[in-house]
Amino acid sequence: MRDVTPDNITEVFTGYFGPDTDPRFKEVMGALARHLHAFTKEVGLTHDEWRAGLKAMEWAAEITTPERNEFVLMSDVLGLSSLVDMVNSHPGATSSSVLGPFHVSDAPPIAMGADLKGDFEGEVLLVQGQVRDLDGNPIPGAKLDIWQTAPNGLYSSQDPDQDIMSFHGLMTADEEGRYAFTTVRPVEYTVPTDGPVGQILNAAGRHPWRPSHLHFIITADGCRELVTEVFPEDDPYLDQDTVFGVRRDLVMSYEPQPAGTFPEGFDLSGKVDGAWSKVNFDFKLLRR
Amino acid sequence: MRDVTPDNITEVFTGYFGPDTDPRFKEVMGALARHLHAFTKEVGLTHDEWRAGLKAMEWAAEITTPERNEFVLMSDVLGLSSLVDMVNSHPGATSSSVLGPFHVSDAPPIAMGADLKGDFEGEVLLVQGQVRDLDGNPIPGAKLDIWQTAPNGLYSSQDPDQDIMSFHGLMTADEEGRYAFTTVRPVEYTVPTDGPVGQILNAAGRHPWRPSHLHFIITADGCRELVTEVFPEDDPYLDQDTVFGVRRDLVMSYEPQPAGTFPEGFDLSGKVDGAWSKVNFDFKLLRR
Ligand SMILES: [Cu+2]
Ligand SMILES: [Fe+3]
Ligand SMILES: [Fe+3]
CATH class of the missing domain: 1.10.287 (Helix Hairpins)
Structure with missing residues (x-):
């Protein structure tokens, strides 16, 4: 033209x-x-603003590595990653939510009732639930790839003091689609702020925090894969997740349990003296 | 939330x-x-499409250097760079157009009537005109930073066989705002196609060509800087510039001149035996 x-x-x-x-x-x-x-x-974008945008991309390019992808983070804090999750969610199924950069492939298989807490400090948390389809039928043998932060706020891949498979496990749901494991509460953490995304958050007057969460990737034959996170309702950042990952149906609660009531059937059974907490969370998968 | x-x-x-x-x-x-x-x-952007977009950014990051900026090129082929030029143009002034990646700083000063052709092959082209303000008043002493491709389609910065200042010059307009120099016709060229932008152009069924053009950056005291290009009306890619740089007021014409008519007052005067061509192009700058 x-x-x-x-x-x-x-x-x-x-x-x-x-x-x-x-x-x-x-x-x-x-x-x-x-x-x-x-x-x-x-x-009416000015040349200076256009150049500032390009500088942000160039800076992102400089600091992006296989372990730390500033372009994904840019998409996250703009709400794009979450929006892609949402427009691809099926209304009846459990919402998907950001994968994040801290997933480790080939997590070790863990048995029903296994423990992820190990020697870490903190109250025992028992997490359990059922994987079902949209009609409410259990999905036996569904695989749950589970990961979370240690109590210091770091994922194993960020923390030289943790084994790379610390707080990572791959559980197979039982005949009734049930899963159950013990751990400690994950904690809130910040996205990296030493690059252009940090500069944007700062200029916007935004904090870099994410509410604490448990990550899950759930797969089962004939079902659509579900990548998601679940968040405790009492987290201070629940209403201000900097990457927009919270959905109403992904909010769960810690139910406090008195000392001496920890059940049988867990690796930690007989070893929990004090108070503990419980989370019940069921997942609904879409059949293809 | x-x-x-x-x-x-x-x-x-x-x-x-x-x-x-x-x-x-x-x-x-x-x-x-x-x-x-x-x-x-x-x-309804899918996760696969979102990942493809991120892969394009990551690939752009890998190949971007100070000399070759794939992010700028991405902006160019999406029409963003040209749109920024247009929304910042003043309606009465000469349109601005993409700077491109081939500008070299500190071009050597050249005198009125100087020659950029040197020993390169091709018909002599005489380019002349006047720099004026929006009221039609000449702007004496306006500086014109001029650059273009050699006949092989390469800018000096791309071509180890050219001196880095080949086809680059900084001319000062005379008391009447006039400029004049000789050169050869610039030629059409392609943007780089060995990165994600090339892949996008290919998938879109688009060619990577730009119509031939002369680049100018014109500055004068009290005036807004003008970064622009001028294009010959007979260029085969005039209607399909892959970076959307052509504007109606930036189109000029080569006027063929018979042998033996080359004028006095140029470095090449007395040395042009054959036919030559002439371009008249005036610039209008916005006073601040
Ligand atoms: Cu829009
Ligand atoms: Fe996380
Ligand atoms: Fe050019």
């Missing part, structure tokens, strides 16, 4: 697509360009 | 801004998030 204008640029852009372009590619790229064009026009 | 939904996520995002946030930062980031959220919802 020899006469590109702010009014026709989106049209010119879509006019450049070749005749054999994949229709979905065209739809996604065309919409991306249209919304970015609308943004640029609406705010 | 413990109940983030696709409907309220933009509101939740803007609700996170602190009370002391700079209002312009809030406006720009709020609008960016709103348009990206709208895009994500409109197309």
Whole structure:
């Protein structure tokens, strides 16, 4: 086009697509360009602001490694990652929520009633529930890949003092789709703030905290994989998760239990003297 | 928010801004998030597509260097760079157009009538014109930073066989705001296609070509800097510039001149035997 204008640029852009372009590619790229064009026009983006955006990308490029991806974090704090989770959630199923960067592949299998707490300090937390389909039928043998922070707020992959598989386990649900394990309460933590995302949060007057949570990836034959997190209702950051991961159906509660009531059937049975807490959380998976 | 939904996520995002946030930062980031959220919802972006977008950013990060910035190129082929140029252009002034990655700082001063062609092959091209303000008053002493491709399609910074200042010069306009120099016709070229931008262009069925052009950065005391390019009307890619740089007022024409008519007052005067061409192009700068 020899006469590109702010009014026709989106049209010119879509006019450049070749005749054999994949229709979905065209739809996604065309919409991306249209919304970015609308943004640029609406705010009258200046050259300095455009350059500041590019500087943020260049800085993100410099500090991104296989272990620390600043582009994913940028998507997280803009709410994009959570929005992708939400638009791909099925209304009847348990909501998905951000995977985050701290998942470790090949977690060790753990048996029903196993313990993740080990020698770490803190009150024993018993977590249990059932994996069902949308009709309420249990899903026997569902696999639950479980991980969380240690009491110091660090995941094993961040903490040289932890074994890499500390607070990680892969549990197989029983014949009734039930799972149960012991651990300690996960704690709230901050996203990394030493890059452009930290600078953006700071300029926005936002804190970098996430509410504490237990991570789960749940898979079962014939079901859609569920990547999610569950959050305690009494967490101070529940209403201000900096990556927008909380959904109403992912909120659970710690139920305090008096000393001397810890049940049989757990690795820790007979070893819990004081008070402990319990979480009941059921998952609903979508059958494909 | 413990109940983030696709409907309220933009509101939740803007609700996170602190009370002391700079209002312009809030406006720009709020609008960016709103348009990206709208895009994500409109197309129902899948996790695979989200990951493909992140892979493109990671690949761009890997190949970006001070000399080759894939993020700028991404902005260019999406039409964003040109749109920023357009929304910041003043209607009465000459349009601005993309700076591109090939500008070299500290170009050598060249005198009125100087030659950039040197020993390169090709018909002599005489380029001349006047720098004026919006009222038509000449701007004496305006500085014109000029650069272009060699006949092989390469800028000096891309071509080990060229001196780094080949086809680069800094001219000072005369008392009447006039400039004049000789050169050869610049040629069309492609943007780099060996990164994610090349992959996107390919998937879109788009070519990577830019129409040929002369680059100018024009500065003068009391005037807004003008970064622009001018394009010949007979270029085959004039209507399909892959970075959307062409504007109607930036199109010029090569006027063919018979042998033996080359004028006095140029470094090449007396040395041009054959036919030559002429370009007249005037610039209008905005006074601040
Ligand atoms: Cu939009
Ligand atoms: Fe986490
Ligand atoms: Fe160029």
